[in-house]
Amino acid sequence: YLDGLLLRLDAGDGWCGVFWQRDPDGMRACHEGREVPPWDVVEALLQDLAARYDTGVVAQEAERARALHAAAVTAYDARPGGREALADRLDVMLREQRYAAERQAALGRALASAATRQEADALRLDLAWSRDDHERATARCAELRARMARLDRRDPGPVPFTAADATGQPLPAGAGTAAAADWFVSAGPVAAVPSATRPTVTTPAPTDPTPTPAAPAPRSVTPAPATTPPAPPTPAKRKRRRGGARFAGAVDDTDAPTVVPPPVAAPVPAPALSPEAPRTPRGARFAGAVQDVEVVRDVDSARPAETVDAVAERQVTDAVDRLARLRAEGRTGEAHVLLVELARWPAARFPLLAARLHQAGLGADWVTLLWEAASLPAERLVAAADALVAAGRGADGEQILRQGVARPAEEIAAAVRDLHAGGRHREVGALLGAYVRVRAPEEAARCAAPDPSLLVPLLLQAARGVSDERHWDLLHALRVAGLAT
Known part of the structure; x- marks a missing residue:
């Protein structure tokens, strides 16, 4: 045709x-x-x-x-x-x-x-x-x-x-x-x-x-x-x-030719969310962005997992309303600060955040939130992915894991060792599964260097779960690196 x-x-x-x-x-x-x-x-x-x-x-x-x-x-x-x-x-x-x-x-x-x-x-x-x-x-x-x-x-x-x-x-x-x-x-x-x-x-x-x-x-x-x-x-x-x-x-x-995109309807301004213990975002791109901005309280990683109850649902709704207002007013930097804070909320709230953001026409902000959440500690990263998959958002769950393993091999190795020491074997499997799926075999092999006796078997097991070809490619890379025989 x-x-x-x-x-x-x-x-x-x-x-x-x-x-x-x-x-x-x-x-x-x-x-x-x-x-x-x-x-x-x-x-x-x-x-x-x-x-x-x-x-x-x-x-x-x-x-x-x-x-x-x-x-x-x-x-x-x-x-x-x-x-x-x-x-x-x-x-x-x-x-x-x-x-x-x-x-x-x-x-x-x-x-x-x-x-x-x-x-x-x-x-x-x-x-x-x-x-x-x-x-x-x-x-x-x-x-x-x-x-x-x-x-x-x-x-x-x-x-x-x-x-x-x-x-x-x-x-x-x-x-x-x-x-x-x-x-x-x-x-x-x-x-x-x-x-x-x-x-x-x-x-x-x-x-x-x-x-x-x-x-x-x-x-x-x-x-x-x-x-x-x-x-x-x-x-x-x-x-x-x-x-x-x-x-x-x-x-x-x-x-x-000189053109200007057609205007789009901005979200209706909504009431601001009351801040709870503001937390300053890190990174150069946030320089000056926290002035006169209300942010949402960070959640301690040690806090027990919570279910989405009426209080959590109200807080999610309020946060999305505030984000819509910031977008409507063109306050892009403050909106990004808010998204950074939301990315550190409990994993159980992620599916609800996704639903509310899309309902408000803020699907792009949901993607940004996933990017920010990808920097979470490994245990919380896997928990967020699990919550999304359980809620029927499998693509988002896979995405956050793929983005989360885009870290130096040494960081992945340290995270796996900590999870393994804590008996979090399922989390180890999920993290390494995503890692060997998206990283080149040579890069994945470098992850085993800090502790070959522990990490080589775990990496090979994860690669076997992806495909036989990936398993053999990784095994070859490990042999070339002198980490396997």
């Missing part, structure tokens, strides 16, 4: 021309059937088709293309190792999402101290695109989780996914969809793939179908509904190439 679609388009014009110039290798891989293009790319190619043919015919074509794309993605994900590949790409997109959130905060601070109107206007434009980056990454994370969940259910049907932006409002059908390929990867910010719909243009639409770029382009574009297809930009010379391989349509330090 893609071959036929490309034959009807001009490879040197429109979005098709942009894709072929920016990433010929990626387009060729899709043309030859080795990869499935993201739906954003297919949708943009259909936009080119609409510019050449009757719009009504193209609308019917889009329905067929969507069904074929869903079937192709389903078949692609069903290949051996498909779920692991999706998990790896989810990790990448989560990093992209976090980068966008941190950039929003930095741009907000810069805007507050802008010296001239010109500087402020430029910062506002960058901030608008940074918000688009964040919303796009959020939608793609949701889509990847849906595909992973479908594989877990062993459902042969198409991907049951409806994207939602960072405010909880549904995106257009197919928005944020992408296939299992390097289209997801980027060296820093979210890789942009032009969509069939673009943010609202602030200047009058040009009559020339290939307008001259006028302002720096964003690193990502969140699809938004449009009544008429916009004209594709003229491909511009790049200042540098992406570090990844296949980035057809990825915008990187190039030029494009």
Whole structure:
């Protein structure tokens, strides 16, 4: 189908021309059937088709293309190792999402101290695109989780996914969809793939179908509904190439028409949460962020596990209300401080926090909270993952473990030794299972160095639980390191 679609388009014009110039290798891989293009790319190619043919015919074509794309993605994900590949790409997109959130905060601070109107206007434009980056990454994370969940259910049907932006409002059908390929990867910010719909243009639409770029382009574009297809930009010379391989349509330090994303409805302000024994967050990124901010009491790691009772539910609701108010007022730094505190709440509250945050349209903040929780001590990290899995949030439970084991080998070894000494054998298995699953065998082997007699058998047992291949790879790495015979 893609071959036929490309034959009807001009490879040197429109979005098709942009894709072929920016990433010929990626387009060729899709043309030859080795990869499935993201739906954003297919949708943009259909936009080119609409510019050449009757719009009504193209609308019917889009329905067929969507069904074929869903079937192709389903078949692609069903290949051996498909779920692991999706998990790896989810990790990448989560990093992209976090980068966008941190950039929003930095741009907000810069805007507050802008010296001239010109500087402020430029910062506002960058901030608008940074918000688009964040919303796009959020939608793609949701889509990847849906595909992973479908594989877990062993459902042969198409991907049951409806994207939602960072405010909880549904995106257009197919928005944020992408296939299992390097289209997801980027060296820093979210890789942009032009969509069939673009943010609202602030200047009058040009009559020339290939307008001259006028302002720096964003690193990502969140699809938004449009009544008429916009004209594709003229491909511009790049200042540098992406570090990844296949980035057809990825915008990187190039030029494009000046645009501003459409405004989204902000959450309704809610009453503030009364603080209990404020605790100062650590890290350079929080410098000055705790001024005039109410934070939630930290929870002692030695405190017995609690069930979610009426008091806990009320505290969760109050915290989410406060977070919504901070977001509505643009107080990004204070919102991040609050998320750091929430990440240290008892594990039993995590499923309820997830539910309340998503109900409030704060799904992006739930992802950030998981990132912060990944730095918890090993015992509490596993407890949080267990609570999420028990509540039916298996993807979140796996995610927090994968992020949590992204620590130096020495720290993992120390955590395992402490858990083993305390008789926490199940926690040891969960931690090492995640560790050997996501780390290279050579890295996992270094974890055994502090105490080979204890750690080598535990690592090999965990690797055997992943696959025979992983077990043999780790055993070989241990032998090369002189830690096993």
